[in-house]
Amino acid sequence: MTRETSEQPPEIAEVLARWQETWPTALQLWNPYVSLREPQWCLTTAEAREAGLQDSFAMIRLRGLAVVVDLETVRKLRVENYALQVLAHEIGHHLLVPANLYDYAGLMMRVRLALAGIEDRAPLVANLYADLLINDRLQRTMGQDMASLYRHLREKGIGETRIFLWYMRIYELLWSLPRGFLSCDKSEPVLDADASLGASVLRSFARDWLDGAGRFAMLAYPYLIEDALHQQALREFAHLSDITSAGVGAELPAGMAEIPSSVFDGIVDPREEVLQNAPNHQEADSPGRAKPGSLTAIIPGSDASTGPQQRYMQPGIYVDLMRQIHPDVDEDRLIGRYYRDVVTPHLVPFPVEALGELSGDVLPEGTDPWEPGDPIEDLDWFESALLSPIVIPGVTTRRRVYAEDIAEPEKEKPYHLYVGIDCSGSMHNPRRTFSWPVCAGALVSLSALRVGARVMACLSGEPGSFMETRGFIKEENEVLRVLTSYLGTGYAFGIPRLETEHLQNAKEKTHLLIVTDDDIFSMLAAPRSDGQTNYDIAEQALRRAGGGGTLVLHARAEWRPQEAERLRQMGWVIHYVTDENALFDFAKAFANRFYRSQGNPTCKRP
Amino acid sequence: MxxxxxxxxxxxxxxxxxxxxxxxxxxxxxxxxxxxxxxxxxxxxxxxxxxxxxxxxxxxxxxxxxxxxxxxxxxxxxxxxxxxxxxxxxxxxxxxxxxxxxxxxxxxxxxxxxxxxxxxxxxxxxxxxxxxxxxxxxxxxxxxxxxxxxDTVKRMKVIEQTRQAELRTQEIRRQMAARAAREAANAYGRE
Amino acid sequence: MNPVEGLTDRQRFPLIDDLRLLHRLRQDESAPRFNFASGDRLDGAGLEKVHEYRRSLDTQPFWLPGQLPAWMTTFLDWCQRQVPAYRDIGSCFQAIPTLRRPQIAARPWQYVAAEARLEDMLVFCTSGTTEAPMDVLADPVSQACWLPQLESILERDRIRFDREGQKVAICLVCDQKDTLTYASLSTWLGGAGVLKINLNPEEWSKPEDRCVYLERYNPEIITGDPFSLWSMARVAPRIRPKAMVSSAMTLHQGARQLLQQQFGCPVYDIYSLTECRMIAVSTEPARYRLIRPELYVEILSPDSDIAVPEGAVGEITVTGGNNPFLPLVRYRTGDFASLKYVDGHPCLCDLEGRSPVIFLRQNREFLNPIDISRALSKVALAGFTLHQREDLSLEFSAWGAELEARSLETTLKQLFGDAIPLQMTLSVESPPSPQKVKYTSEINEIEI
Structure with a gap:
């Protein structure tokens, strides 16, 4: 039953009045208690464009729970009589799918994993899936005649792409509409089969819709494989595109760099599922036919995850994902956010304010062996790791011994941190590939900032170039911005960087932490015009900093023993790592040792 | 009746x-x-x-x-x-x-x-x-x-007929976007 | 989609244990800021295949005038069984419809042989000057075979690679705003170094480093397009390569002589395409000798799939090659030439349309057309033509759905300079010509 539309659309003022009047009813449909701001009614398409609405007549923005309606396009497309359906649909995006930025990001992540290789199609597919979920709820549970709205839009121009026909066929199956009501009246077995599977995904995952997103996207995959067809589909669905700008202006959701392992369980092709689930199915030995539930095999695994416990997507992929949610966000911020996401679970806790009854501070006095049975909190991972990279409980494990500090009643401040990272030709770009050195640098820096220390970060690939923060600062984003930049010049960390005035004039005690590889010894031995070598610079800097120095070398201890000994004599602590995971463990131990508060505001000193 | x-x-x-x-x-x-x-x-x-x-x-x-x-x-x-x-x-x-x-x-x-x-x-x-x-x-x-x-019989038949070709195409498409593939290999001259 | 680094050095060089040269090249104090990493990815089986290929270049005969190569029947049969796009081509070669670049660009997966192992897949993004960008798929073997192809050319002049682990064998020189650059090694050449560098001074710590670095490693062979080779001649490093190889555009005789004199070595002009790598080489003006017996070349009429009479100019069309990810059957290259047999050996003559088009900036510096294509590819154009007059003024016409005169003007002025006179015509409808991008210029190289 299509509604009658008169020859001429009503005047814009009348449309506005009618739609305004309908708004409370639309809200009521979903939930009488929910209150959403009235939509932004744009009287002209120009105004709507200004508000960010591209080709559709309505859209949402998650920030501020906004709905934007272009009444001129409403009139042009003659959907003025469908105010309730349109508004209820938009409200559905706020209340049902995607509802919030976190779930929107989750939706997009799943759709992208399913659309491996053609991830740029994700916004379209996510939008189609969200629309289906909402429309099906409105049509079948809430008694709204969505079919007529879609029928009306179809009369304005039917799409020719197979994805359009497939998508509309799903509605026909879901709502028992005659063939051709929304799609085309010619029967095509593949479309029927895929639409039937699509309808089934919709029905099965109406509640846990995030779990169905991967399956839906897998069904859509073959229809979008060609670039030209994707472009055409974007044009055909333009009127229906209403959540692709949903993330604009919103805060970045945290924790999205991680791929929860359960996500992969939903990246399943329903076609594969029906073939495999047939009771008499013989396990086909054909390559590439993965079992449902273990479809990780067909996801470019090495690309998908990395970092601690292999749980994180690559930074480049993270940036692509977030860009699809947040088209206007700055890449520096995203990369910073990525590494912060990765290290956050490993940061030292925020210091807890001391309670009154604490008599005094405890200071570390040395270490004793830690044996199984001792409180796990007492285990000093840093000292243990220094003793042996392989931890054997009771053998290589040490525990701190503390003495109560009576002499010094004042609170101690944590040491400032100078973190220098080798960004030479042998390092890869942390924006493209997950970088353990950058991750380690972020972990210790953010831990230091958390407990109130100041941090100066320096990237250096010399001879060549370097980049550093303007002195010792407290701004997390600025530190991350430097750490996550990339130089790729020279061969090692430039020791002359330690001559920075910020270290020379430092009033607070500062610890120097440098992450580099064994090429640093060539750098240290390099002669200078003043007759000194960089060894001298390293020694002077250490003395001036006053808080000790740690050199983390991606190398083996046996490679340059004499040179290393020379540094040790100066007071540098050398920590060798041979694989990059170990670098992360080192960073955790380091942060814990230097910046973890022990139930009182004092941070440990070396 | x-x-x-x-x-x-x-x-x-x-x-x-x-x-x-x-x-x-x-x-x-x-x-x-x-x-x-x-x-x-x-x-x-x-x-x-x-x-x-x-x-x-x-x-x-x-x-x-x-x-x-x-x-x-x-x-x-x-x-x-x-x-x-x-x-x-x-x-x-x-x-x-x-x-x-x-x-x-x-x-x-x-x-x-x-x-x-x-x-x-x-x-x-x-x-x-x-x-x-x-x-x-x-x-x-x-x-x-x-x-x-x-119709299940018809659906299964269609899926089985198209599946192998579709899978291969999708695998190629995925691989085309994989980082390893996109790094490609040494170019020695200009084309 | 842009290339990304995705491998470790171990994966890049499965057979090379000694990576010291690689580290030296990357970390040299005069090294450019390399922005990429690359390897040849040859494993044992792959290397053996390159050896086989090398032998076949020496032993396999070329086809005879008026005949198809002996391998054609087997090849077509294999294509029908292996390649989805060729399933129904039939076995009558002349009746097979020809193939054009946009067909492959739209569906490259249709051209991948069933036996091709996807883990071997490499993707090369072409950013040609006159065509829309396209992803060309290949495997490490067909990619590495560029080297035996080059060797077979050099060998005729008794030039050989030293194949020494600590030397640089090949340096691919570019001169453009930005391009991928890397230091690498070659398994085929015994672990010798391979460089891809950009002469653009912004890529180096100091402009002088370009000479210092090139002189320090003194590459055996220099390759590049004519623009880049001229640029290198201007930078004038004191190097003594064994040979220079120009490709991508026709190398004119004047430029060839200049390079030969300055660097004291022979200069080869190679006709090659990303879709199939090397096709022919020219050591003398206007004649390109075919170098690959496994790549059949025919000359077809531009508008029907019929061969032109021998000696007449038509479209160069190729069949065969050794890339399982893109076996070619009657692929029209878009380039025109005639085919003549000289002493029974097929040669391309009158090769057209590859003359370098010279654009100058306001300050009369060279502007590589690649940079223009790249900059304009960011603006959504359906196509365009660009002409530079002798007085450096520009005529630009473009067509496409939503053109913004403002941003086009900004883009062009950024490339050529703010004061360059610009005449712009924009339209929605595309002109009848099938060519999407066309560059012309009234400036010629002799004047420079």
Whole structure:
């Protein structure tokens, strides 16, 4: 039953009045208690464009729970009589799918994993899936005649792409509409089969819709494989595109760099599922036919995850994902956010304010062996790791011994941190590939900032170039911005960087932490015009900093023993790592040792 | 006389199927399971009101017919809907059991026939179409087209035919975007 | 989609244990800021295949005038069984419809042989000057075979690679705004170094480093397009390569002589395409000798799939090659030439359309057309033509759905300089010509 539309659309003022009047009813449909701001009614398409609405007549923005309606396009497309359906649909995006930025990001992540290789199609597919979920709820549970709205839009121009026909066929199956009501009246077995599977995904995952997103996207995959067809589909669905700008202006959701392992369980092709689930199915030995539930095999695994416990997507992929949610966000911020996401679970806790009854501070006095049975909190991972990279409980494990500090009643401040990272030709770009050195640098820096220390970060690939923060600062984003930049010049960390005035004039005690590889010894031995070598610079800097120095070398201890000994004599602590995971463990131990508060505001000193 | 039933009413009925109908078929006289053949023959006698009809359905020995027999059991429940009472002679149902039902039974997990909306609809439509009953509110063309659209045998055939080529294409497409592929290899000259 | 680094050095060089040269090249104090990493990815089986290929270049005969190569029947049969796009081509070669670049660009997966192992797949993004960008798929073997192809050319002049682990064998020189650059090694050449560098001074710590670095490693062979080689001649490093190889555009005789004199070595002009790598080489003006017996070349009429009479100019069309990810059957290259047999050996003559088009910035510096294509590819254009007059003024016409005159003007002025006179015509409808991008210029190289 299509509604009658008169020859001429009503005047814009009348449309506005009618739609305004309908708004409370639309809200009521979903939930009488929910209150959403009235939509932004744009009287002209120009105004709507200004508000960010591209080709559709309505859209949402998650920030501020906004709905934007272009009444001129409403009139042009003659959907003025469908105010309730349109508004209820938009409200559905706020209340049902995607509802919030976190779930929107989750939706997009799943759709992208399913659309491996053609991830740029994700916004379209996510939008189609969200629309289906909402429309099906409105049509079948809430008694709204969505079919007529879609029928009306179809009369304005039917799409020719197979994805359009497939998508509309799903509605026909879901709502028992005659063939051709929304799609085309010619029967095509593949479309029927895929639409039937699509309808089934919709029905099965109406509640846990995030779990169905991967399956839906897998069904859509073959229809979008060609670039030209994707472009055409974007044009055909333009009127229906209403959540692709949903993330604009919103805060970045945290924790999205991680791929929860359960996500992969939903990246399943329903076609594969029906073939495999047939009771008499013989396990086909054909390559590439993965079992449902273990479809990780067909996801470019090495690309998908990395970092601690292999749980994180690559930074480049993270940036692509977030860009699809947040088209206007700055890449520096995203990369910073990525590494912060990765290290956050490993940061030292925020210091807890001391309670009154604490008599005094405890200071570390040395270490004793830690044996199984001792409180796990007492285990000093840093000292243990220094003793042996392989931890054997009771053998290589040490525990701190503390003495109560009576002499010094004042609170101690944590040491400032100078973190220098080798960004030479042998390092890869942390924006493209997950970088353990950058991750380690972020972990210790953010831990230091958390407990109130100041941090100066320096990237250096010399001879060549370097980049550093303007002195010792407290701004997390600025530190991350430097750490996550990339130089790729020279061969090692430039020791002359330690001559920075910020270290020379430092009033607070500062610890120097440098992450580099064994090429640093060539750098240290390099002669200078003043007759000194960089060894001298390293020694002077250490003395001036006053808080000790740690050199983390991606190398083996046996490679340059004499040179290393020379540094040790100066007071540098050398920590060798041979694989990059170990670098992360080192960073955790380091942060814990230097910046973890022990139930009182004092941070440990070396 | 033909009784009227809407498709949703019959779907609802199928989804109410008591779990006993999904029990495993008995493997031999003394087994605890469902004696499927007896059940089928009983229901056919029942709906045709001819309690004396001799055993219509027999089975030639075949190793494992679990899936087939469990679907038969579900059908017995479905046929207990009044719309099928006296909907024709009992013998007319026999080809359905040994033909179409046999074929689809191996393609779908049995439970799906009573839990999945679309499979329940398919079963309902198979039975109705076999009894030449058109659901209320539809005409013959719509009913046929609708069954055609959700036909499992047809769907599986299509999927199997296109699957291998589709998978290969998708794998290539994925690989084209994989980082390892995009790093490519040394170029030695300009093209 | 842009290339990304995705491997470790171990994966890049499965057979090379000694990576010291690689580290030296990357970390040299005069090294450019390399922005990428690359390897040849040859494993044992791959290396063996390159050896086989090398032998076949020496032993396999070329086809005879008027005949198809002996391998054609087997090849077509293999294509029908292996390649989805060729499933129904039939076995009559002349009846097979020809193939054009946009067909492959739209569906490259249709051209991948069933036996090709996807883990071997490499993707090369072409950013040609006159065509829309396209992803060309290949495997490490067909990619590495560029080297035996080059060797077979050099060998005729008794030039050989030293194949020494600590030397740089090949340096691919570019001169453009930005391009991928890397230091690498070659397994085929015994672990010798391979460089891809950009002469753009912004890529180096100091402009002088370009000479210092090139002189320090003194590559055996220098490759590049004519623009880049001229640029290198201007930078004038004191290096003594064994040979220079120019490709991508025709190298004119004047430029060839200049390079030969300055660097004291022979200069080869190679006709090659990303879709199939090397096709022919020219050591003398206007004649390119075919170098690959496994790549059949025919000359077809531009508008029907019929061969032109021998000696007449037509479209160069190739069949064969050794890339399982893109076996070619009657692929029209878009380039025109005639085919003549000289002493029974096929040669391309009158090769057209590859003359370098010279654009100058306001300050009369060279502007590489690649940079123009790249910059304009960011603006959604359906196509365009660009002409530079002798007085450096520009005529630009473009067509496409939503053109913004403002941003086009900004883009062009950024490339050429703010004061350059610009005449712009924009339209929605595309002109009848099938060519999407066309560059012309009234400036010629002799004047520079």
């Amino acid at each position: 033909q009784k009227a039933v809407t498709i949703s009413e019959l779907i609802h009925h199928i989804k109410q199927c008591p779990s006993e109908f999904l029990d495993m078929p008995a493997r031999g006289e003394n087994d605890d399971g469902v004696h499927t053949l007896a059940l089928v023959n009983d229901i056919l006698r029942y709906i045709c009101h001819c309690p004396t009809t001799p055993c219509l359905l027999t089975v030639e020995g075949k190793a494992d017919k679990t899936a087939e027999w469990r679907l038969w059991q579900v059908c017995c429940w479905a046929l207990s809907h009044p719309v099928f009472f006296e909907a024709g002679p009992a013998a007319q149902w026999i080809p359905l059991f040994s033909g179409r039902l046999d074929e689809v039974s191996t393609l779908v997990e049995t439970e799906k026939w009573v839990t999945d909306e679309e499979r329940a609809e398919e079963l309902a439509r198979i039975l109705l179409s076999h009894a030449a009953i058109i659901p209320e509110g539809e005409d013959a063309t719509i009913a046929a087209d609708r069954l055609d659209a959700i």
